[in-house]
Amino acid sequence: MRTITSLAGAAALAVTIGAAGAAHAGKDLDAIKARGQLICGVSTGTAGFSLADSKGVWTGMDVDVCRAVAAAIFGDASKVKYVPTTAQQRFTALQSGEVDMLSRTTTWTLTRDTALGFDFTGVSYYDGQGFMVNKKLGVKSAKELNGATICVSPGTTTELNLADYFRANKMQFKPVVIEKADEIRAAFFTGRCDVYTTDASSLYSVRAANVPAPLTAADFVILPEIISKEPLGPVVRHGDNQFGDIVRWALYAMVEAEEYGITSANVEQMLKSEDPTIKRILGVTPGMGKALGVDEKWVVNIVKQVGNYGEAFDRNLGAGSPLKIERGLNQLWTKGGLQYSPPIR
Ligand SMILES: N[C@@H](CCC(=O)N[C@@H](CS)C(=O)NCC(=O)O)C(=O)O
Secondary structure, eight states: OHHHHHHHHHHHHHHHHHHHTTTOOOHHHHHHHHHTSEEEEEESOBTTTBEEOTTOOEESHHHHHHHHHHHHHHSOTTOEEEEEEOTTTHHHHHHHTSSSEEOSSOBOOHHHHTTTOEEEOOOSEEEOEEEEEEGGGOOOSGGGOTTEEEEEOTTSHHHHHHHHHHHHTTOOEEEEEOOSHHHHHHHHHTTSOSEEEEEHHHHHHHHHHOOOTTOOGGGEEEOSOOOSOEEEOOEEETTOHHHHHHHHHHHHHHHHHHHTTOOTTTHHHHTTOOOHHHHHHTTSSOSHHHHHTSOTTHHHHHHHHTOOHHHHHHHHTSTTSSSOOOOGGGSBGGGTSSBOOOOOO
16 A cells, blocks of 8 residues: 555656656746856955956856856856946846846845845855944944944945934934945045945955055954844846756755765765765756756766855855855854755755
C-alpha cells in the first residue's frame, strides 16, 4: 500500500513539473540568451558592492550576484555587461529594459515590489541606515543631530527614513540632496554637510575607500544608531518568472553551498560526496537544473567561478577586504544570522 501511494505521488510530481514547463523561457531570458550576455544594473561605484577598476573590470558583492546569474545561465560568470546607475535612475533603467536586473544596494520594500512592477528575488545583504559625522563635531549619538545639515541621495529609502526619524524624535534638519555618489561624498568631506546618511555598509565603504587626503578614515565616526531595515537584494521586472527564478536561486545556491561546506576550492572534490543533499545541489543527482531550465552543473559553475556566499562576503566586504565588515545579520542562520536558503530539492 505504501509503495503504491509513493509511486502515485511521484507520478503526480512528474505531471506537475511537465505541465509547468520548466524549460519554457520567458521573453527576458530569451533575450539574454540571444544576446549571449546578461545586462546587470549596478551602482556607479561603491567599493565592496560594485566598483570598476582602471581597466573597467567590475568587482564587489553585487557584481558577484550578477556573475552567479551569468554562471547559471551561460556556465560563464564573465558574460555580464555592467551598467552603472544612480539610485534615482535605477528603477527607470529596469522598467525600460535598459538592464535585465538590478544588483546595487537596493532595499526591498512593498511599493517597489508591487507598484513599480518589480520582484525582489532575495536578500544579498541585510543592512540598516546609519549616520557618519566628522569626529571634530564631537557628536556621539544621532539624537544630538537637531539642526544638522545632512547629505542624502534622492530616490532612496534613506531620504524617507531620515524624514521619519527626525519627525519621530522632534528634531529639525536641513537636507542637502545630491544624486551623484562622488558629488555627495565630496560635499560631505568638504564640510558642506555635517552628516552623511546612507546604508551603514555604504558608510563603511566610503570611509574605507573614499576619504580624500590629508583626511583619513580615523577622522570620521559612524554613530551607533541604525534607524531602519534595509534588506538589499537583486530585482527583476515582472513578466518573466523563469528569469526571476534563476536570479532567486543563483543567490540561494551561494548561501546553500556555504551551509553545506562547498567552496570554490573543494567543489571538484565535493562532486564525489555521498551526501544526497550535496549530490542534488551539485547536479550529480540530476533534476534541479532541469526544474530551473539551466544546466545541471549550474551550482558547480557558480561556486567554482564566484564562490559560495561566505567566500564572496569575505573577499568583498569582510576580513579579506579593506572594509572589514562583520558578518553580523549576514551570517548563516546556523551561526546566528539571517542568511537562509530554502532547500534545493
Ligand atoms: N538602499 C537604499 C539606498 C541605495 C543607494 O543607492 N544609495 C546611494 C547612496 S550615495 C548609493 O549607494 N549610490 C551609489 C551610486 O549611485 O553609485 C535604497 O535602496 O534606496
